[in-house]
Each structure stands twice: as structure tokens, then as C-alpha cells.
Amino acid sequence: MGKNKVTLGVDIGGTKTAFGFVDQSGKIIIEKTIPTNAKKSASILFRELVKHTREMFSEISDRYDFTGVGIGAPNGNYFTGSVVNPPNMNWGSVNLVEAFNKYMEIPVFVTNDANATAIGEMLFGAARGMKNFIVLTLGTGLGSGIVVNGELVYGEDGFAGELGHTCVEPNGRQCGCGNRGCLEAYASVTGIRRTVYILLGEMTAESPLRQIAFDDLDAKVISELARRGDPIALKAFEITADFLGMSMANAVAFSRPEAIILFGGLTGAGELLFTPTKKAFEKYLLDLFRGKVNVLQSGLENSKAAILGSAALAWTELEKKSLL
């Protein structure tokens, strides 16, 4: 009997790099996490990464063939295989394909983290069988991966799908990108924290939120308080949902997807987020589209999504290039 095939999914984050071998059904066979050591050079990470990869694969090599590697990284570019000045990392410009191939010859594919998540949803998650969908990752920032006609939208240079930096409020809040009024400044974990602080200034309601410093506030606390009826926390969800729903409706006017899938930290709030977001979404939708576009929670387990997404990228590319 022939061996089964596996790909390695690698998720490079600012502090940790997670990686694991994944089979074609989306099962993680074996996984590991190491520090990214982002302040040191990329080649130190890749030396460690390949060392651990060899060790892990030796444990399963009797049953599996190792066919390729997918890497998701901040600013990762599908066309060039590089990252350029990833945020919070001292890497400058690094070609991740070459960095991996320096230690091990194998097909390596690169994209950014949100795109990897979208491919993961398409192969293993909530978007299985869909040809047109959009994934929004609501974490510290807001990332997006857009699929049209079954293909991820990369645009001219691999950097398409930056819905977090569409302007939703001209002259609005400052964004880390240098512009103002970006969606990410409203609809993300950071965005809802900023909303809470603005509301603490604007509203007079008593709230335990008044005892928490900005830097100590997280989305979980806001959710818990909203569940207990805190007026400021509830209002913060309403404002977040309105911006998010409006942007989702605008995205539908662009590509008319079958579904929009929400992923990431802020979705932990569950119906506190989904109910008002769906309501705002339907309100802003063009009549023609109302009631026709599903809003779904991610079908990937949060802690495994990054590895699965990167592995899914490798599966998809190997298939496209007939390397399976």
C-alpha cells in the first residue's frame, strides 16, 4: 500500500511560529510551536524550523510522503515568496522560499496570514465547495482573504485583499497605516477597545470599564460586560457591528460572494457580535442582495486555523502545478 501524502503548514507570527504536518483531509498529524525570535535574523528561525521539521517528519515518515510546504506570514507575498518589513520584526526583506530551501529542497509556497485562512476555509472549513466568498479576520487588526471564481484574489502584485484599510469614516480615527478612518480602526479587537474608550468619554453611564486602563482592556472583558448588560460595552458592540456590517455590504456590491466568514479573536463574542452585524449588513445591502449572502463563523478551530490554512495553500498549489 502506498504512503499517504502530507504537507507542512507554517504560521509565522510576531512572537511564535507554529507548524505541523497536515494530511489531505485537513487532519494535523503532528505539530509544534517555537519562538520566532523576531528581533534576530530570519535565517536563525528557518534553521530551527527545518531542524524541528526533520525531527517531526522522522516520526511519521514510515507512513507519509512529505510533498510541500505552505507558509503564512505577515505581509507574505504569493508572487515573490517574500516578506518585506513585516511589522514588529527586524527582518527587512526576506525571501521565505529561499530561506527554507537553504536547509531543505522542497516546493515552498507563501502568502499572508489572512489569505492562508481563506484557503484553509475553502479546503477544510466553512467555505468548502464555495467559489465566491470573503474571509475577514478580526484580531489585533483586520485582515481579509477574497475568493472569486474559486481563486484567491491577489491583484497585480499579490497585495490585494486589504479590506482592513478601506476608509469607512473620512477624517476618522488614526490607523497604524498612516491613513485615517480605516475599517481596522473600528472593527477589530483594537477597534472595539478604542470605541469603548471614546464611549467612556462620551457617555455618563456607570461601568466597571471605568476601572480598567486602556492597555489592560481586552475583547473578553468587553464581551463579558456586554453579556451582563453593561450599556457602554453594548454600545461598543453596536458601533463595531455597524461599521463591520456596512463594509461587508460594500464588499458584496464588489464581488457578490456566497458567504462572508468571520474569524479571529473578536468572533469569540459570538451572538453579541453576529446578531448586530447581520442586522447592519442587511440594512446596508443593496435590495437585490438582501437575504442572499450568508454570514458565517469560521469552520476552523481558532488554534489550528493558521497551520491548516498554510497547509491548505501548499495542497492547493501542488494540485494546480500537478505535483501531487
Place this chain on the structure above:
Amino acid sequence: MGKNKVTLGVDIGGTKTAFGFVDQSGKIIIEKTIPTNAKKSASILFRELVKHTREMFSEISDRYDFTGVGIGAPNGNYFTGSVVNPPNMNWGSVNLVEAFNKYMEIPVFVTNDANATAIGEMLFGAARGMKNFIVLTLGTGLGSGIVVNGELVYGEDGFAGELGHTCVEPNGRQCGCGNRGCLEAYASVTGIRRTVYILLGEMTAESPLRQIAFDDLDAKVISELARRGDPIALKAFEITADFLGMSMANAVAFSRPEAIILFGGLTGAGELLFTPTKKAFEKYLLDLFRGKVNVLQSGLENSKAAILGSAALAWTELEKKSLL
């Protein structure tokens, strides 16, 4: 020597229907315009249309083979070949492929007017050789055609590409679609007229615009006055350009096109529109995209674009289906 091939491009408008035979180089061989008679049934128009088509073709049939028909119509749907309740027409739901084939058996392809223009730009106009671009048609309303990876974006149901109905101002101006704050209510011929009237109320400056009733005002008058330094007309262009530039930047964040092509009545204003629009566009763009996306004027002659676009649809579909 074999005959050359032609397709028939048909543009159905609310009052007139224009059609013409077009060769593969984008040359209109012979063309004609008849009344749409939108208050009567569609089959009356199609009987006339096919009668004229036969007469026109008989004049060129010694030199040309007639291979297919492309039809651009308001709300025209690529997937179904139908229009459903086209605005200002008493048609209800009509399948245009069947309506044409009732009188003449030949391959017929349907899309909406803005999508036809985008395909026209790709084959014969400013987007020749491009794989990723967006066309915005700035007329009475704002239509859009989006091309990603060389394919028009139709989405799940053929109605993708409605950028005129993205919300640019929550709780903003009423739009004909029933929503508020749609781009079309600001960046279109109608939009700039509305802006002028709001400015006449807000500003105190003297202006010949104060002598023109809303219903009599057109984009040409606003352009002429802006050229002569009228402060209200100039301000109206500035406001229009800001909304347009912002939406164009948001579209780039979505699909990172090589170019955005502006078409239609409002572009007759030339640099009065393009200069402030490009400035706003660059301001709102994510840093990553600045200076990289061209803003172009249509490469199609305005009066011929509708026929060329519809004919281009036929050429593209016949090619795809190996019917050439």
C-alpha cells in the same frame, strides 16, 4: 479568400437601442439606432431589431460571416440572459437570448451596460492587455465593471460589480435604490448636480448657478462655470472627486487593479474631474499602493462604446466557447 467574421453589438437603453456589426479589430462596419419603445413589450423591440439586423447584414454579407450577438442592457444578467424589471421600462422579466432567438437562431450573450463597457475596454480600449482593472461609468448613475485575473467578476448570481451602491456616507443622501449614502448619489452626473444644489444653500457666493433650476442643470454647465472659476462649481468638483477618489482607493484595497478607467458623461469635464480625483485617490490609498495604480480616461469613443462593448462580449464568449 475566406470571409472575415463580425459580431453584432446591441445596446438597449431606456429610450434608444443602438446596434452595429463589429469586426475583430473593433471596427464598426455598419450601425443603426431605433427607438426602444420601452413602454411596449420587449418582443416588439426584438422583432424590429432583428428585421434591421437582417437588412444591415445583407449589405455586408458578401464580405462577412455573422458569428454571434452581444447585448448590453440595464440589469442584464450574464448567467440567465435575462433582464428583470429594467428601470424605466415596462418589460417585467424578459429573457433576451430567447427574445432574439425567436426571430433568428444565433449565439446570443447578455450582460449589463457597465460590464459590457469593461469588456469593450479590455478588447478595444484603454485596458488592452490588462488582467486586473476596474471601469467606472459616471453617467446618470454610477455603474462598474470589475476584471480580476482577466475575467469579469460576476459573483454568485451575475450581479457583482455594483460599486455605485457602496455606502460612502452612513445616513447620507437618499439613493434611488432605497438606501442612503451610496456612492452614486455623490459621484455621477446626478450626484454633482445634487452637490451644487446643496452648496447653493450652504455657501453665499454669487454664481450663475443660482439662475438655473435643478431640473435644467447639467454637467456641462457645471464644468463650464468651474473652468471660469465659479467657486460653487469648483467646490462641487472637489466634493465629487473626494468621494470618487476614496471609493477608488477602497476598490484598490479589494482587488489591486493595474488601472481604474473612468468613462461616461461626467468625464467630459476632463482635468476638472481627473486632477482632484487623482489627488484624493492617492491620499486615501494604502501606502503600499501609492503611485502604482493608473487612473485612465476611457479608450472608447463615447458614442460608440456601448456597441463596441456589447460586441466585445460576443467576441470574448465565442472565443471561450471555441465557436470562432
